[in-house]
Amino acid sequence: MALFEGYERKIDKINGVLAQYGLNSVEECREICQAKGFDPYEIVKGIQPIAFEDVAWSYCVGAAIALKKGVKTAAEAAEAIGIGLQAFCIPGSVAEDRKVGLGHGNLGAMLLRDETKCFAFLAGHESFAAAEGAIGIARSANKARKEPLRVILNGLGKDAAQIISRINGFTYVQTQFDY
Secondary structure: OOOEEEEOHHHHHHHHHHOOOOOOOHHHHHHHHHHHOOOOOHHHHHHHHOOOHHHHHHHHHHHHHHHOOOOOOHHHHHHHHHHHHHOOOOOOOOHHHHHHHHHHHHHHHHOOOOOEEEEEOOOOOHHHHHHHHHHHHHHHHHHOOOOOOOEEEEEEOOOHHHHHHHHHOOOOOOOOOOO
16 A cells, blocks of 8 residues: 555655655655654644645655754754655646745745744635644744744634634634625
8 A cells, every 4th residue: 555645656756855865765764753752744643633644754754854964953954844845746746846845844944933023824714724734833933933933814714713713822813704
């Protein structure tokens, strides 16, 4: 059974990236991270339980790349994780062409740097999953920051906004529906 969805379409590209860093397999990447005392796969699933399998494995690859590169800061680690995310983009896809994985890594790096004061996130209507991800990013980023990152979630439906704000202790909630 394939380790993640789209395995056959992605694995050659992934293996090519792994080889650049002296890594042999996605499983080895997870083992390297576990040996250092953390498990990116479980971290991803803990933040967003509905995440696809390839997402969790791409973070294992990115984190192992960060370890191989010997990065020193959380922002540098995020950039390396972006390399892992990019490796999982389907060859020839829009995501590959637009460097979506690298972009996500660079966004993470930006949020980890104290120069960034606020993160405004636009979610689709009633998008609990997107909001979970944004809140997970902020919580994780704040562990590496000197000053907490301010987060604005925009575009949620009324029920989602009320529930998410109560659960996460948001200080301000405004909802308005205009037909």
